[in-house]
Amino acid sequence: MSSHKRASSPKRKPTIREVSRHAGVSTATVSRVLAGLGGASEATQQRIETAVKELGYQRNRMASGLRSQRSTLVGVVIPDLQNPFFTGIVGGIEEVLHEAGYTIFLANSASDVDRERAELQMLQSERICGLLFIPSSASAEAYQDLCDGELPVVAIDRVPGGLALDSVTVANEAGAFQGVTHLIEAGYRKIGLVNGPDEIVVARERGTGYRRALQDAGLKLRPSWMASGSFQSESGYELTKAMLSKKNRPEAVFVGSFVTALGALRAVTELGLKVPDEVALMGFDDMPWAAAMNPPLSVVAQPVREIGRSAAKLLLERLEAPDLGIRSLVLNTDLVVRESCGTGV
Amino acid sequence: MSSHKRASSPKRKPTIREVSRHAGVSTATVSRVLAGLGGASEATQQRIETAVKELGYQRNRMASGLRSQRSTLVGVVIPDLQNPFFTGIVGGIEEVLHEAGYTIFLANSASDVDRERAELQMLQSERICGLLFIPSSASAEAYQDLCDGELPVVAIDRVPGGLALDSVTVANEAGAFQGVTHLIEAGYRKIGLVNGPDEIVVARERGTGYRRALQDAGLKLRPSWMASGSFQSESGYELTKAMLSKKNRPEAVFVGSFVTALGALRAVTELGLKVPDEVALMGFDDMPWAAAMNPPLSVVAQPVREIGRSAAKLLLERLEAPDLGIRSLVLNTDLVVRESCGTGV
DNA sequence: CTGAAAGCGCTAACAT
DNA sequence: ATGTTAGCGCTTTCAG
Numbered sequence: 142m143s144s145h146k147r148a149s150s151p152k153r154k155p156t157i158r159e160v161s162r163h164a165g166v167s168t169a170t171v172s173r174v175l176a177g178l179g180g181a182s183e184a185t186q187q188r189i190e191t192a193v194k195e196l197g198y199q200r201n202r203m204a205s206g207l208r209s210q211r212s213t214l215v216g217v218v219i220p221d222l223q224n225p226f227f228t229g230i231v232g233g234i235e236e237v238l239h240e241a242g243y244t245i246f247l248a249n250s251a252s253d254v255d256r257e258r259a260e261l262q263m264l265q266s267e268r269i270c271g272l273l274f275i276p277s278s279a280s281a282e283a284y285q286d287l288c289d290g291e292l293p294v295v296a297i298d299r300v301p302g303g304l305a306l307d308s309v310t311v312a313n314e315a316g317a318f319q320g321v322t323h324l325i326e327a328g329y330r331k332i333g334l335v336n337g338p339d340e341i342v343v344a345r346e347r348g349t350g351y352r353r354a355l356q357d358a359g360l361k362l363r364p365s366w367m368a369s370g371s372f373q374s375e376s377g378y379e380l381t382k383a384m385l386s387k388k389n390r391p392e393a394v395f396v397g398s399f400v401t402a403l404g405a406l407r408a409v410t411e412l413g414l415k416v417p418d419e420v421a422l423m424g425f426d427d428m429p430w431a432a433a434m435n436p437p438l439s440v441v442a443q444p445v446r447e448i449g450r451s452a453a454k455l456l457l458e459r460l461e462a463p464d465l466g467i468r469s470l471v472l473n474t475d476l477v478v479r480e481s482c483g484t485g486v
Numbered sequence: 487m488s489s490h491k492r493a494s495s496p497k498r499k500p501t502i503r504e505v506s507r508h509a510g511v512s513t514a515t516v517s518r519v520l521a522g523l524g525g526a527s528e529a530t531q532q533r534i535e536t537a538v539k540e541l542g543y544q545r546n547r548m549a550s551g552l553r554s555q556r557s558t559l560v561g562v563v564i565p566d567l568q569n570p571f572f573t574g575i576v577g578g579i580e581e582v583l584h585e586a587g588y589t590i591f592l593a594n595s596a597s598d599v600d601r602e603r604a605e606l607q608m609l610q611s612e613r614i615c616g617l618l619f620i621p622s623s624a625s626a627e628a629y630q631d632l633c634d635g636e637l638p639v640v641a642i643d644r645v646p647g648g649l650a651l652d653s654v655t656v657a658n659e660a661g662a663f664q665g666v667t668h669l670i671e672a673g674y675r676k677i678g679l680v681n682g683p684d685e686i687v688v689a690r691e692r693g694t695g696y697r698r699a700l701q702d703a704g705l706k707l708r709p710s711w712m713a714s715g716s717f718q719s720e721s722g723y724e725l726t727k728a729m730l731s732k733k734n735r736p737e738a739v740f741v742g743s744f745v746t747a748l749g750a751l752r753a754v755t756e757l758g759l760k761v762p763d764e765v766a767l768m769g770f771d772d773m774p775w776a777a778a779m780n781p782p783l784s785v786v787a788q789p790v791r792e793i794g795r796s797a798a799k800l801l802l803e804r805l806e807a808p809d810l811g812i813r814s815l816v817l818n819t820d821l822v823v824r825e826s827c828g829t830g831v
Numbered sequence: 832c833t834g835a836a837a838g839c840g841c842t843a844a845c846a847t
Numbered sequence: 848a849t850g851t852t853a854g855c856g857c858t859t860t861c862a863g
Contacts, residue, residue, distance in 0.1 A: 156856055167834045172858055180832065199611040204856035207548040207839050222577055223774070228567045235567070235594060244608055247592040249580060263589055266544040286542075374778055403778035410780055429568070433719055433748035435755050435780030501840055512850045517842055527848065549840030552855050 155196040163192035175200065206268060213243045215456065216264035218274040220252040225428055226399065226445060227275060230297060233449020234273055241457055243270075254278045265292065271456045276301050279342060293459040297452045299342050300469070307459060309452040309470045311443050313343050316474030317350025317395065318357075320423050320441040323476055324393045325358045327484045329421060333366035333391035335380045335405055337398055344369065347397050347425060366391050370401075377404030385412055385420060393421035393482065399428050402438060406481075417483035427477055437479035444472050500541040508537035520545065551613060558588045560801065561609035563619035565597040570773055571744065571790060572620060575642060578794020579618055586802055588615075599623045610637065616801045621646050624687060638804040642797045644687050645814070652804060654797040654815045656788050658688050661819030662695025662740065663702075665768050665786040668821055669738045670703045672829045674766060678711035678736035680725045680750055682743055689714065692742050692770060711736050715746075722749030730757055730765060738766035738827065744773050747783060751826075762828035772822055782824035789817050 157175075161168040166185055174181050174189045181189075192198070206212050215238055219227040231247065238245055248264060250257035257277045264272065271293040276284065281302025287294050288305050295307040324332050334351045337344030348369070355362055368384055370376030377396060384390065385408065396402040402424030406416070414420050416436055424431070427442035451470050459465055478484055502520075506513045511530055519526050519534045526534075537543070551557050560583055564572040576592065583590055593609060595602035602622045609617065616638040621629065626647025632639050633650050640652040669677050679696045682689030693714070700707055713729055715721035722741060726749065729735065741747040747769030751761070759765045761781050769776070772787035796815050804810055823829055 157858095158856075168857075169835080169859075170833060173833090176858085182832065185833085199607065201552070201613060201856055202611050203548040203552040203613055204839090205858075207546070207552055207841085207855090208857045208859080210839070222573045222580070223570060225568055225570065228573060232567055232594075244612075249577075262544065266547050267589075268546060268548055374774065378778075400775075403775045406780060407778045407782075429719065430745075430748045430775070433723075433752045435751060437752075502842095503840075513841075514843080514851080515849055518849090521842085525848065530848080546840055549855090550842075552839090552857085553841045554843085555855070 155198045160189065160192045160196055160198050163196060164188040212268050212270045214246050214267060214269045215243050216246050216248065216269040216272045218248045218250050218257060218260055220250050220275055220277045222249045226426055229445035230449040233446035234453045237450050237453040250277045252277050254283060271460055273297060273452050273456055275299065279340065293456055293463065295452050295455045297448060305467055307455045307468050309448055309455065309472065311448065312471050312473050313346035314350035316425065316441040317347040318354045319474065319476050320425065321351050321354035321395050323478065324395065324421060324423055324482060325354065325360070327482060329393040330360060331391040331393070333384050333394040334368065335377055335384065335394055335396045335401060336369040337372040337401065339369055344397055351395055372398045372401055374400050374404035377401030378408045381405040381408035382412065385409065385414065396422065396424045399424055399426035406434065416481050421483045422481040432479060436481050439479045439482040440477050442475045442477045444475065448472055500543045505534065505537045505541055505543050508541060509533040557613050557615045559591050559612065559614045560588050561591050561593065561614040561617045563593045563595050563602060563605055565595050565620055565622045567594045571771055574790035575794040578791035579798045582795050582798040582802070595622045597622050599628060616805055618642060618797050618801055620644065624685065638801055638808065640797050640800045642793060650812055652800045652813050654793055654800065654817065656793065657816050657818050658691035659695040661770065661786040662692040663699045664819065664821050665770065666696050666699035666740050668823065669740065669766060669768055669827060670699065672827060674738040675705060676736040676738065678729050678739040679713065680722055680729065680739055680741045680746060681714040682717040682746065684714055689742055696740055717743045717746060719745050719749035722746030723753045726750040726753035727757065730754065730759065738768070741767065741769045744769055744771035751779065761826050766828045767826040777824060781826050784824045784827040785822050787820040787822045789820065793817055
């Protein structure tokens with residue numbers, strides 16, 4: 142039997158050395174030209190370009206980064222790759238980072254603290270120059286070291302404890318207030334709340350907004366109309382079903398997240414209740430298909446793309462000026478009235 | 487005014503050199519231990535571990551990769567970060583790659599050929615060890631160089647032209663056939679098709695499946711009941727609305743993608759038609775919220791996660807055995823009957 | 832305007 | 848079982 146060797150020719154990637162030989166200059170010159178530092182005659186510049194093309198040369202980022210101790214890699218960690226709220230944010234981040242010549246390295250923490258820690262580690266050993274992340278945990282300790290390090294970091298959507306970090310968040314309380322107030326103005330008096338877990342800051346804030354809206358309107362709170370579970374569809378389904386099955390049921394329900402609202406809608410339908418005639422629904426967070434739902438869902442919309450964009454800009458600014466003071470950006474929500482709350486069109 | 491210096495101490499990341507000094511051994515030993523190559527006494531092993539912890543050492547991947555000429559970075563390119571079909575695939579990929587100790591580098595081509603080319607370039611200069619991608623273009627030329635290179639690549643969901651590439655695709659034609667046949671067996675005779683663009687292979691295949699199902703059942707095709715547009719929700723809305731507004735309208739509509747089905751559902755609702763009583767609906771591709779829709783949508787489900795998993799496995803196998811022959815995996819769809827096609831529950 | 836040379840932090844022979 | 852050494856491919860002084 143013939144000995145088995147690697148089939149294809151070893152055709153390694155061309156190095157800067159080969160380009161330089163090809164162009165009859167030194168590697169230093171090639172490096173300079175490639176870095177766009179000018180200071181080279183038209184002629185050499187030309188020859189180098191040609192050589193690069195002919196050889197199909199591509200800069201080896203490992204070597205380059207190692208030597209220059211710089212990187213244009215920005216780490217992005219989100220809790221769920223499948224949640225359009227998060228991917229929408231990533232879209233916004235990409236938009237501005239790409240424009241600025243940075244590359245994003247996306248990691249998925251799967252809402253798991255250990256997993257998140259591992260990804261964070263990985264990103265750092267990848268020598269990213271900055272980090273954008275949506276924390277999976279509310280415990281500040283988990284991120285204390287991040288703040289201590291010199292890596293520029295901005296937290297998105299939620300800021301655990303009182304961490305000294307740049308951040309971009311959403312005015313959840315004001316948003317919920319706005320949504321519930323709209324319901325009240327539309328004439329509803331008996332308004333329920335189906336919320337996410339109280340441990341999650343954004344859910345708590347939305348709950349507060351709900352309560353404040355009711356109280357401001359002189360309506361009193363009914364514990365039996367206030368439920369909280371997880372941010373899953375199933376939880377929304379069960380909580381809503383239970384709430385609407387009571388003898389004295391609310392005429393409107395404010396639901397704390399989009400996914401939960403899906404479940405709520407299912408519950409309402411299953412109970413044979415008409416939306417919005419028998420029960421109005423208002424969700425939090427908008428999705429491309431909210432308008433395609435049946436009925437089209439009214440929501441308090443978060444400026445998803447803008448959240449990402451702002452966070453990226455914050456990071457870019459800090460990259461330029463590391464000594465900047467800490468900045469917290471709070472973005473406002475938009476009320477999107479469709480048909481599920483009885484006041485649409 | 488005092489001169490302004492960088493505020494924090496320069497606190498650079500510790501290098502392997504420092505760890506080695508700290509532990510009183512050579513860098514080689516540290517490197518070996520860290521690589522888990524054994525061959526070190528318990529004692530040193532212990533001391534090294536301690537040193538690593540104390541210093542908070544993290545291996546510099548650039549240096550490591552540069553030296554060893556290896557990488558465990560796998561590039562993944564998808565056309566749309568916001569499309570749950572694609573992110574679902576990424577989820578599957580992650581699952582197996584993570585398990586195998588690889589890191590994924592996700593890039594977004596935004597369905598733009600130029601952008602895709604740029605991302606592909608970037609990934610290669612990042613020295614990835616393999617590539618998984620969902621092509622944005624159907625033109626084989628755009629990817630010819632990818633096949634020629636020695637980089638292991640697997641194409642997902644669609645394979646441009648007759649490219650010599652490992653691939654994982656879905657049995658679109660069979661899936662559509664299955665879905666439409668179900669409609670026929672449920673008693674529908676007048677079945678319309680609202681499809682994606684004919685230029686896209688998957689749409690074409692689904693159209694073929696639709697036609698074959700009708701013909702096999704002895705039903706004849708009506709051009710006025712067959713529409714194709716884009717894979718956007720808006721397109722589904724318009725096409726469906728137009729089709730159902732005709733005097734002689736179909737009693738069931740097979741819709742070529744999930745997003746399009748959303749639009750179709752909206753059109754049907756706007757027309758005041760009851761689903762499934764007046765018109766049945768069957769979509770292609772399943773989503774977490776399909777069941778939460780109103781009515782719950784019946785669909786031909788693609789094994790999203792499995793697609794990702796298989797692709798990743800294919801890549802892993804090729805990484806081990808680069809000389810393997812080219813393999814094309816075709817995955818089957820599942821019929822998920824819910825209420826929109828009148829035969830559910 | 833260009834080149835020589837010195838590493839960045841790490842790994843892998845090769846010694847011991 | 849551990850240390851020595853020679854680079855990986857690139858950037859960046861420092862000289863010319």
